[in-house]
Amino acid sequence: MPSVLRGECKEPGGKLVAVALQLGRTSDGRPCLDSCRIDGDFFIDYRSDGRTSDGLLTALESAMMKMRLPLDPDYARTTLDAVMDRHDAERILGISSPSLVTAMTRALPSEQVRSGNADMAAVPEGSLTDTDSGRRGCEADDADTGLDEALRRWAELDLTVVKDRPRDPAMQMAMDQALAESVADGTQPPTLRIWQWSAPAVVLGRFQSLANEVHPDRARKSGFTVVRRCTGGGAMFVEPDRVITYSLYVPASFVRGLDPIRSYRLCDLWLIRALRAQGIEAGWEGLNDIASPRGKMGGASQRRFPGRGGGPGGLLHHVTLSYSIDAELMVRILNTSQEKISDKAVQSAKSRVDPIGRQTGLGRMALVNGILRTLTTLAGSVSMGEPGHGLEERAARLAEERYLRPGWTGVIE
Numbered sequence: 001m002p003s004v005l006r007g008e009c010k011e012p013g014g015k016l017v018a019v020a021l022q023l024g025r026t027s028d029g030r031p032c033l034d035s036c037r038i039d040g041d042f043f044i045d046y047r048s049d050g051r052t053s054d055g056l057l058t059a060l061e062s063a064m065m066k067m068r069l070p071l072d073p074d075y076a077r078t079t080l081d082a083v084m085d086r087h088d089a090e091r092i093l094g095i096s097s098p099s100l101v102t103a104m105t106r107a108l109p110s111e112q113v114r115s116g117n118a119d120m121a122a123v124p125e126g127s128l129t130d131t132d133s134g135r136r137g138c139e140a141d142d143a144d145t146g147l148d149e150a151l152r153r154w155a156e157l158d159l160t161v162v163k164d165r166p167r168d169p170a171m172q173m174a175m176d177q178a179l180a181e182s183v184a185d186g187t188q189p190p191t192l193r194i195w196q197w198s199a200p201a202v203v204l205g206r207f208q209s210l211a212n213e214v215h216p217d218r219a220r221k222s223g224f225t226v227v228r229r230c231t232g233g234g235a236m237f238v239e240p241d242r243v244i245t246y247s248l249y250v251p252a253s254f255v256r257g258l259d260p261i262r263s264y265r266l267c268d269l270w271l272i273r274a275l276r277a278q279g280i281e282a283g284w285e286g287l288n289d290i291a292s293p294r295g296k297m298g299g300a301s302q303r304r305f306p307g308r309g310g311g312p313g314g315l316l317h318h319v320t321l322s323y324s325i326d327a328e329l330m331v332r333i334l335n336t337s338q339e340k341i342s343d344k345a346v347q348s349a350k351s352r353v354d355p356i357g358r359q360t361g362l363g364r365m366a367l368v369n370g371i372l373r374t375l376t377t378l379a380g381s382v383s384m385g386e387p388g389h390g391l392e393e394r395a396a397r398l399a400e401e402r403y404l405r406p407g408w409t410g411v412i413e
Contacts, residue, residue: 006212007106008040008339013286015042015094016234016340018209019064019103023112031112036064038100039209039412041340043093043232043287045260046304056090057207059083064104069112076101093232093260094287150266153254154378160385161372162193169201169227169238174399176247176316177230178391183249184305184314188388191249192375194368197240200224202333203320205233205301209412212335219333228409229318231301233288234340236320237330244298244321244356244368246271252304252313264288264300267317270378274371280359290321295354297321322355323364 008018017040024034038057063083067076080097105113167175172195182188202214202224210216210226213235219226224238238245248267255263265284272290275282285291290298298321307313330353360367375382402408 005107005109007103007108008337009095009099009102009106010339011096011099014096014099015287016040016337017042017095017099017103018212019100019107020209021104021107023069031069033065033067033069036061037412039207039212040095041205041208041232041234042095043260043301044207045091045093045302046089056084056087056092059087060100064100069108070114071104071108071112072114073101073105076104091260146262146266150269151378153266154269155380157190157250157254157379158381158383159375159379160189160191160383161375162191162385162387164193164196164387166196166198166240168198169203169225170399170403171395172197172201172245173203173227173229173403174395174397175387175391176318177398178395179247179249179387180303180305180314180316181308182388182391182394183251184307185309185311186251186307187311188249188391189385190251190254191247191385193247193249193387194372195245195247197238197243197245200240201236201238202226203236203238204228204409205235206230207232207412208235210410211413212337215333215335222329222333224333226409227403228411229301231303231316231318233299233301235334236299237325237334238320239326239329241364242322242324242326242355244323244364245319247316247318250315250317252307252315255315260302261287263302263315264317267302267315268300268319270374271319271371273378274374275356277374278360278362278367278370280356282356290319292354292359295352297354297356322353323367324355324357325353327353 003022005021005023006018008016010016017038020037020039021033022035024032026032038061044056060080060083063079067079077097080100084092084097164175175193179188179191179193183190200223202219204210204213204226206229214226216226255266258266264287268284268290272282272284281292282290282297285296288300289296290300298319300317300319302315302317305314305316356367362370
C-alpha cells in the first residue's frame with residue numbers, strides 16, 4: 001500500500017478537488033486516517049472581510065481525519081456539509097461535499113469504504129453553487145452580468161491604467177498583492193495593470209499541489225520558474241511573448257452584493273466587449289474561463305482584501321489569456337490529470353486550448369492596445385499612470401518574504 005493515497009474528483013462544470021490520505025492504526029489496531037490534505041484548482045471566497053485564513057479547509061481536513069473506517073459516504077457528506085455551514089464567512093467555489101467524498105473514496109482501498117453510493121455517479125442538483133450557470137464561449141452574453149447594473153458600476157469607476165515594465169515571476173506575484181492591498185487601504189486609485197513578463201513561468205493556484213500540477217525538473221530544464229500566486233484556480237503556463245495578462249484592482253464596493261459568477265463577469269465585461277470589437281469570438285464559460293466556441297482562451301481568478309486603517313477593502317481580479325502557445329511544451333511541463341478534463345469534449349489539455357491569435361492578424365501588443373481603447377467607452381474616466389509611491393519597495397519585500405521562498409511555492413507539495 002502506498003504511503004500517500006490520492007483520489008481526485010471533478011464535477012461537471014466545476015473544479016478539480018483532490019484528497020491525499022495516509023492510513024494509520026488506532027491503539028487497538030484498527031485502520032484509521034493518519035493524515036488528510038485537500039488540494040485542487042477551486043476557489044475560496046472570503047465573504048466578510050477578505051481575510052486570508054484557511055480556516056474552512058483546515059476544518060474540512062480535521063473533520064475527515066475524525067471519520068471512522070470503513071468510510072460511510074453518506075455520513076461523510078452530511079458531516080462536511082455541516083462544516084461548510086458553520087464556516088459561513090468563507091465559501092468554497094467549484095467543489096462540494098459530494099466531490100470531496102468521492103475523492104476520498106477513490107483514494108481509499110475498496111475494503112475501507114462501505115458499500116453503497118460511494119462514487120458520485122451524478123451531480124446532485126444544485127450542488128455546484130454559483131458555478132453551474134456558465135455557458136460555453138459565445139453563447140454567454142452580456143445579459144448574464146446584469147448589464148444595466150454592470151454598466152452603471154463601470155461608469156462610476158475612475159481607472160488608472162498601468163502598462164507595466166517587464167518583471168520576473170515572483171515580483172509579478174508580489175506586485176499583484178501590493179497593488180491590491182493599496183487599493184483596499186485607499187492609498188491607490190482603482191487600477192488596471194497590463195503585465196509584461198521577463199521570464200517563462202508556471203504559476204500555481206493557491207490551493208494546488210506542486211507535484212501533481214507541474215513537472216518541476218522539466219520546467220527548470222526548459223527555463224521556466226515555478227511560483228505560487230495568492231488566488232485560487234488552476235496553473236498558468238506563461239511564455240512571455242505568447243500571453244496577455246492583466247490585473248484589475250478595485251474597491252470592494254465595485255462588486256458589493258454580487259455572487260461570485262456575476263463578480264467575475266462584471267470584472268471581465270470590458271475584456272469580452274473589447275475582444276468582440278476586434279472581431280474575436282469570446283465569451284464566458286463556467287465560473288472563471290474566457291472561451292471561444294472552440295476552446296478555452298484564458299482564465300480569471302479573484303481574491304478579496306480587507307481595508308486597513310479605515311480603507312474601503314478591495315478586490316484583485318487577474319486574467320491570463322493565451323495569444324499563441326507551444327502546446328507540446330505545455331503538456332510536457334504541466335501535469336494535467338485526465339480527471340481535470342473529464343467533463344470537457346476533448347481528449348487532452350492540448351486540444352482544449354484555443355489561442356486568441358488564431359482569430360486575428362494583429363500582433364500581441366497591437367491587440368493589447370486595441371482592447372485597452374474599449375475601457376474609455378465603459379469607465380467613468382481612464383488615465384495612464386504608474387504604481388503609487390512606495391509600491392515597488394513594498395512588492396520587493398513581499399517577494400523576499402513570500403513569493404521567492406521554496407516554502408511558499410511548495411506549501412502544498
